[in-house]
Amino acid sequence: MRQALSVVSECAPLIKTGGLADVAGALPAALAHEGWHLRSILPGYPSVMRPLKSGTATSTVVELETLFGGPARLLSCNLAGLDMLILDAPHLYDREGSIYLGLDGNDWPDNPVRFAALSRVAAWLATSGPEEYRPEILHLHDWQAGLTPIYLKQMAKGPVPGTLFTIHNIAFHGLADQSMLSKLQLPRQSFTPVGFEFYGKISALKAGLMFSDKLTTVSPQYALELMEPEFGMGLDGVLRHRRNDLVGILNGIDLDGWNPSDDEHIVSYTTARGKARNKARLRKEFDLPQTDGPLAVVVTRLTTQKGLDLLLEALPGLIDNGGQLALLGSGDHDLELGFMRLAANSPNVGVRIGYDESLSHRLIAGGDAILVPSRFEPCGLTQLYGLRYGTIPVVARTGGLSDTVVHANEVALRSGVATGIQVAPNSSSALYEGLKTLCTLYSESGTWAKIQKNAMKQAVGWGPSASHYAALYNGLSKQA
Ligand code: ADP
Ligand code: GLC
Numbered sequence: 001m002r003q004a005l006s007v008v009s010e011c012a013p014l015i016k017t018g019g020l021a022d023v024a025g026a027l028p029a030a031l032a033h034e035g036w037h038l039r040s041i042l043p044g045y046p047s048v049m050r051p052l053k054s055g056t057a058t059s060t061v062v063e064l065e066t067l068f069g070g071p072a073r074l075l076s077c078n079l080a081g082l083d084m085l086i087l088d089a090p091h092l093y094d095r096e097g098s099i100y101l102g103l104d105g106n107d108w109p110d111n112p113v114r115f116a117a118l119s120r121v122a123a124w125l126a127t128s129g130p131e132e133y134r135p136e137i138l139h140l141h142d143w144q145a146g147l148t149p150i151y152l153k154q155m156a157k158g159p160v161p162g163t164l165f166t167i168h169n170i171a172f173h174g175l176a177d178q179s180m181l182s183k184l185q186l187p188r189q190s191f192t193p194v195g196f197e198f199y200g201k202i203s204a205l206k207a208g209l210m211f212s213d214k215l216t217t218v219s220p221q222y223a224l225e226l227m228e229p230e231f232g233m234g235l236d237g238v239l240r241h242r243r244n245d246l247v248g249i250l251n252g253i254d255l256d257g258w259n260p261s262d263d264e265h266i267v268s269y270t271t272a273r274g275k276a277r278n279k280a281r282l283r284k285e286f287d288l289p290q291t292d293g294p295l296a297v298v299v300t301r302l303t304t305q306k307g308l309d310l311l312l313e314a315l316p317g318l319i320d321n322g323g324q325l326a327l328l329g330s331g332d333h334d335l336e337l338g339f340m341r342l343a344a345n346s347p348n349v350g351v352r353i354g355y356d357e358s359l360s361h362r363l364i365a366g367g368d369a370i371l372v373p374s375r376f377e378p379c380g381l382t383q384l385y386g387l388r389y390g391t392i393p394v395v396a397r398t399g400g401l402s403d404t405v406v407h408a409n410e411v412a413l414r415s416g417v418a419t420g421i422q423v424a425p426n427s428s429s430a431l432y433e434g435l436k437t438l439c440t441l442y443s444e445s446g447t448w449a450k451i452q453k454n455a456m457k458q459a460v461g462w463g464p465s466a467s468h469y470a471a472l473y474n475g476l477s478k479q480a
């Protein structure tokens with residue numbers, strides 16, 4: 001098999017803060033069907049190192065006396081069925097807190113260095129590493145891998161692997177002060193507007209966008225939106241400049257991990273009617289009374305991106321029409337407080353603040369609808385879980401949400417293709433109307449059953465998207 005290396009800052013099930021980890025964890029199996037062996041290089045965070053310290057077989061690929069201020073080792077191992085290269089550099093990764101944020105809730109001040117190290121070791125491996133680990137393709141994910149093509153050029157001794165950069169979220173730029181140029185070992189001559197300079201700062205994201213051979217993002221609609229000022233976050237010009245190399249490839253989900261007929265976290269079911277027991281349990285778990293209206297669920301990071309402040313305002317559209325809400329999420333303090341207050345004052349709202357994988361399955365299995373009112377959404381995975389579980393998505397018409405949900409207008413309902421409700425424009429008043437529509441559709445049981453059936457039939461796996469990535473890998477490796 002041909003070899004590719006994924007350079008990534010999180011990878012499920014080893015370490016996860018969001019959908020990036022799911023995608024990184026799923027791509028190797030998906031691409032194996034396409035003849036590509038995808039290994040991943042990941043920082044040695046404490047939770048990743050734990051199994052390695054307690055007996056998992058590893059071999060040392062390289063030991064470095066110093067990598068940005070401390071010793072480091074690159075370890076090869078198999079974890080959770082994934083072929084991994086773990087960058088063990090305690091001075092960069094061995095710390096409590098989240099992988100990106102310190103205990104004070106702010107970015108780790110040395111984040112630029114932490115992920116430059118990951119990128120630099122990936123570039124070293126691709127140019128000078130042992131033959132057996134050298135990839136034909138480097139698949140770079142988000143800003144954390146953005147400096148790789150620059151290091152690759154610096155270290156090149158001959159032809160270098162093709163580089164594919166995937167934008168999962170353009171909101172995070174990986175900025176560093178220009179005084180860091182030499183510390184990060186970056187070429188001063190590329191610190192320009194046509195290089196990796198972004199308004200006077202070093203941007204790891206821009207480096208990835210300017211210097212990778214091909215760019216992808218995680219849905220076709222988001223690929224278009226990225227070229228617009230409203231969504232490009234200052235990099236829309238760069239993406240217009242690279243439009244011929246940019247393509248949107250929809251994410252899939254793990255069909256084994258998210259399978260209503262075989263899911264260890266729920267009472268398994270094969271038809272939407274089988275949801276009833278899960279719904280009853282969920283109501284009990286969230287202390288919600290039995291009602292005739294729809295039970296809507298949310299599983300999310302609580303951030304501005306996800307539009308949950310709009311939901312706080314629009315919720316009467318659901319509750320006053322007989323619906324209920326059960327939410328699981330964590331993030332911004334104000335949003336957490338807002339939802340907790342709401343739950344305290346409304347018997348039809350239940351809220352859990354935190355991160356809980358098993359509860360996320362119970363919510364998606366027990367809910368009638370899943371709400372995703374994002375301001376922007378590169379792809380989104382929870383609406384895909386919803387489709388598979390017959391849990392009807394109510395989504396903002398943006399990015400991957402609009403690519404994956406067919407709005408239940410009259411024509412779509414009549415022709416049997418509707419799978420959910422799209423809300424546009426993305427405002428609290430439009431969301432209010434969307435929630436009212438949800439309650440109306442739910443009350444028409446025949447219509448509702450049809451939408452559920454359509455949703456559960458929709459293909460949400462990796463098949464076609466994996467072939468698309470493989471085609472890009474093939475094209476790039478021929479060029480090299
Ligand atoms: P993003 O990556 O922007 O957060 P996605 O929808 O692509 O959005 O992916 C989010 C992933 O994280 C999904 O797998 C979702 O189920 C999971 N998730 C988000 N918040 C929580 C939570 N509080 N508890 C459990 N899983 C969560
Ligand atoms: C990002 C995006 C999300 C996408 C995920 C995986 O976190 O916010 O929309 O599904 O990456 O690509």
